[in-house]
Amino acid sequence: MKDIIKLIKYTDISYMKRQIGCMIFLLLNTVLTLVYPSCISVIVDQGVAKGSIEDIIKYSILMFVLGILIMITNYVQQIKYAKLGREICEILRNRMFEKLCKTNYKFWCENRVGDIITILDTDVSLVEKILTSIISCGILNILYFSGIIMVLLLCNVKTGFLITILVFLFVLLQKKNGKKVKRGMSELREKIGWFNSETQEMIHNMPDIQLIYPEKDLVNSYMQQNRLTNMSYIQQTKNMLEAKNIGWGFNILSIFSVLLIGGYAVLREDISVGILFSMIVYVQQLYSPAVALGETYNSIKNAQPSILRISTLLENKEMVEEADFCPEGSLKGNIIFKNVTFSYAQNTDPVFRNLNLSLKAGRIYGITGDNGMGKSTFIRLIAGLCMPDSGNIYIDDIEIKKYNVEYLRKHIGYLLQKPLLLRGKNPIDNIDTKRMMRYFNMGKKRYLEENVKGLSGGESQKLALAYLLSDKTKDIYILDEPTASVDLKSEEVICSQIRDALKGKTALIITHRRSILKICDEVIDFNKEVSYKNVRKM
Incomplete structure (x- = not known):
């Protein structure tokens, strides 16, 4: 319950007030449902047994009205719970997505994308049910269940006492089964996470995978x-069905006990036939709350891994460090690394050790070096996705960790080696973008479809570069292999446009192409000890 209470606090809604509002109608529905069967004994004993047609009509109409009220209260409480549930889902997903947008690079190294998607989708939906109908239904089922037991004790002490013993056994069995359900759900959740991650990776990269892996091996692995x-899913289904079977067994034994003991009481004239009928109906109604209570218990156990994962994500500490500093106007573009040491994990060799480097504003720097020499890490440090273990990074003589992250993202432009163009997010209306696309010999496209459908690798890179270079709000540009996917003729045009567009701007270009290095003012070679002494002029 502690985890559930902690999760409720993240929603920032008047949960108890909303829950009470829902439970009022649920309680009314429960009371009406509890009273409903008693009309049968009144009709039989007061109407049928005495031959009174007026009593039969009167109590039948009363039973009909009670049935209508049961339907109305059930409808209202279902709508209220649906609204509460969707609001909880919306708030939790918004909070988690906001958190994900601020996570650092280390977080994504330690977590699978498939797991994160499962948390946002499956886990949140499961928690929604727990925080709405399941908890309140569990409470009211306990009250309803207890009420039926009390009625049975009043009708016949022996029957009520025996049913109470069966209830105690039922609770013990459900508790034992609940531990199995919780363990099974944790194992299933782990397998689902792996399966979703691998499936997404394969589908996302299917065109490339088809070129590399034999189809038979790929299909067999999947x-x-x-x-x-x-x-694992079937095993967990068996665990859940065992809970239902326990409820069925309880119902069968209860009806058997009432028929045996109640029938004997009728023969001894201790109770009437109408009361026996009512007892049978009440015992049959015991099945629903008995099974519901078992399912409530198992559902909470089932949801505990989901609640833990959501809480862990919301409490994640691997975040991009940020402050509130937002300078007026633009960035000049001076970047300084002072005694920067960085490693991705403890007890591993640092990528950089006491790095000292000064990049002057308004110059274009080419960054070269073999794979694994720290070029991408260098960029992540400037972006704030990674923070130094020691030392400081300065932009315009201000420590990078003092800047507002949103401000830096607005003023630093990035071109990834594999361009990221979101579907429907890139309307090509900007005049400068259109002009740039004409230089790059791009066809007319207004909106992008999913996965940049219809664009080749080179076209995607050209389009992403056109967007970036036409964005005049950027003060610092970071380009990662901007011509890796284009032909030599296009590369010449791109180099010319980069040189013109970035005039007077600070730019860092990761590249292995000689043509790109020619437009750079200076080159940083990561194969050597990176320092200002080894920055050579072109």
Whole structure:
């Protein structure tokens, strides 16, 4: 319950007030449902047994009205819970997505994308049910269940006492089964996370995978993972069905006990036939709350791994450090690394050790070096996605950790090696963008479709570069292999446009192309000890 209470606090809604509003109608519905069967004994004993047609009509109409009220209260409480549930889902997903947008690079190294998507989708939906109908229904089912037991004790002490013993046994069995459900759900959740991550990776890269991996091996790998996941799912389904079977067994034994003891009481004239009928109906109604209570208990156990994962994500400490400094106007573009040491994990060799480097504003720097020499890490440090273990990074003589992250993202432009162009997010209306696309020999395109459908690798890179170079709000530009996917003729045009567009701007260009290095004012070679002494002029 502590984890559930902690999660409620993240929603910032009047949960108890909203829950009470829903429970009022749920309680009314429960009371009406509890009273409803008693009309049968009144109709039989007061109407049928005495031959009174007026009593039969009167109490039948009363039973009909109670049925209508049951339907109305059930409808209202269902709508209220639906609204509360969707609001909880919306708030939790918004909070988590906002958190994800601020996570640093280390977080994404330690977490699978498939797991994160499962948390946002499956886990939140499961928690929604727990925080709305399941908890309140559990409370009211306890009251309803207890009420039926009390009625049975009043009708016949022996029957009520025996049913109470069966209830105690039912609770013990459900508690034991609940531990199995919780353990099974944790195992299933782990397999689903792996399966979703691998599936997304394969589908996202399918055109490239088709060129590299044999189709048979790929299909066999997918089918094997799918089978393992489904086997865990089937096992968990068995665990959940065992809870229902316990409820069924309880219902069968209860009806058997009432018929045996109640029938004997009728023969001894201790109770009437109408009361026996009512007892049978009440015992049959015991099944629903009995099974519901078992399912409530198992559902909470089932949801505990989900609640823990959501809480862990919301409390994640691997965040991009940020402050509130937002200078007026533009950045000049001076960048200084002072005694910067950085490693991705403890007890590993640092990528940089006491790095000292000064990049002057308004110059274009080419960055070269073999794979694994720290070029991408260098860029992540400037972006604030990674923070130094020691030392400081300055932009315009201000420590980077003192800047507002949103401000830096607005004033520093990035071109990734694999361009990121979001569907429907890039309307090509900007005049400078259109002009740039004409230089790059791009066709007319207004909006991008999913996965940049219809664009080649070179076209995607050209389009992303056109967007970036036409964005006049940027003061610092970072380009990662801007011509890696284009032909030599296009490369010449791109180099010319980069040189013109970045005149007077600070730019860092990761490249292995000689043509790109020619437009750079200076080059930083990461194969050597990176320092200002080794920055050579072109």
